[in-house]
Amino acid sequence: MLDAAFDDFTSCSTGDRFATLNAMTEFALQHQAHLARFAQVLEHSGSILSSVAKDLQYSSTANLLQHEVGFAKGQADAYVRLGKLLEHREYPVLAEAIEAGTVSSQQAIIIVREFDRQRDRFDAEFLAMADRSAVAFAEGSDSSQPWSPEDLRDSIRGWFAQHDPEQVELRTEQQHSRRSCKAWVQEDGMVTVITLLTATDGAAVMQFLDANASPRTRLSAPDGDPEIDMRTREQKMADAFVQAFTTAAKSKHTSTQGGSAPTLLVTVPMAEIDKHANGTPALARVSRTQEFVPVAEVSRIICDDAVQAAITDDSGNVLKLGRSQRLFSPAQRKALNVAYPTCATDGCTIPSVWENG
Incomplete structure (x- = not known):
């Protein structure tokens, strides 16, 4: 059915395209639900050796999924976690949604990851409410589209932060003590800089880099046509990074070396x-x-x-x-x-x- 729908997609009506979208979405979600169930039975079924994966000559369930399904390591680990959720039902509403194929694996992985990070700090009642709310937003409704994994992540973090603002203050203090910056010269003379910033400072830096890495023309050529900026986004961000430092070096507020600006x-x-x-x-x-x-x-x-x-x-x-x-x-x-x-x-x-x- 889907093959025929794809063949006719360029000429079909908008209504038919909605039908194809719905069919494809249902198919994809059911496929992901089956993969999560597959991870569950691999991890929790009885075995001759210590696991089904080892019976099948793989070191672990994640390793089996990497080789047989083609998952990257992080994706394989995430599916193993979903399999454990289906087995132990720590977040029962989410587990039911995964089995029913009403949420995607990526949505489920984000929800589980955020809940796992915070579950020890919150009571069962709040976690149950968060479980219901996250699934409702992930599924969507007649009046609203399903939320993307990124939207779910940001919202869940907001729920936890608002429920326990003292924890946010503590985390900010911890981030301040963990901030760091390292720089070293590579063999070819290029310089690597690795920086760990607090959430606030990091957001300010990202805002500056984003502003200088947006797609745009750069200069006007003599014939009046704009010169196309061929730099990649990463190159633009690197140039903005350097420009920020050279500008700071000229500031009267910067530290001096030998009485002069660096x-x-x-x-x-x-x-x-x-x-x-x-x-x-x-x-x-x-x-x-x-x-x-x-x-x-x-x-x-x-x-x-x-x-x-x-x-x-x-x-x-x-x-x-x-x-x-x-x-x-x-x-x-x-x-x-x-x-x-x-x-x-x-x-x-x-x-x-x-x-x-």
Whole structure:
């Protein structure tokens, strides 16, 4: 029946498409219900060895589901948990909904995961109410669509938080003590940064990164057509991350080093500058990590206040130390912005209004 419906889908009426949607949804939910029941019987049926999975030459039920059904490990573990729920009925309303095929496995997994995290802190009456409410929202009604797993997760967390605000305060204090940031240089010179932030600070950072990673055009090309930004979302977020740090380095509120704002020193031997001028590959060195980078890359970022260049002779003696602060007046900056729509430094294409002179 479904094959015929798929074949006719492009030409059928909206009513027929609703019928196909309902049939496909019912089929998918029943299939997921059978998988949960399968995990239950695998995990809890009698066996010759310590489990049915071992009778069938697998190390565990999850391992069997990975190989025979094609689940990823996390998905296999989640189905094993659903199987245990069907066996022990800790959340009876949800267990019945899974068996009836009225909630999806992903909805059920989210509900179980959130309930398991909190169940020891709440009484049976509240958990029973949450069980009924979560299933009702997951199933939907004639007047409302079924909730997505993400909506269920956020709402369940909200229920628990509102029922026990003191626990939220305690968790916030714990998060504050656990905050951390680590950074290290990889073999190829790239830098890995791993940060763990509190819920509030993390949300603020994500808001900033999201704002700078949204799909949009970047600059206007000379012919009037917008230049298409070809960066991936992850690349945009990385660029925004760097921009936030370079902006913070210029702030009067940031910590200082040697009485000055944190400034990256880039050393460029005069011989390398000559190579770059002649169009051949040339190298500079960044002070913090001692990594070599192309002089062209230095030319691109040198217009930033957070970077200072030191030109040396072949013996390493400093011949010229660039300014760590740009000295153009506001009026001069406006005039330069008119004369140079983008950065005048060779290889740098950022808008001149972003420049610091």
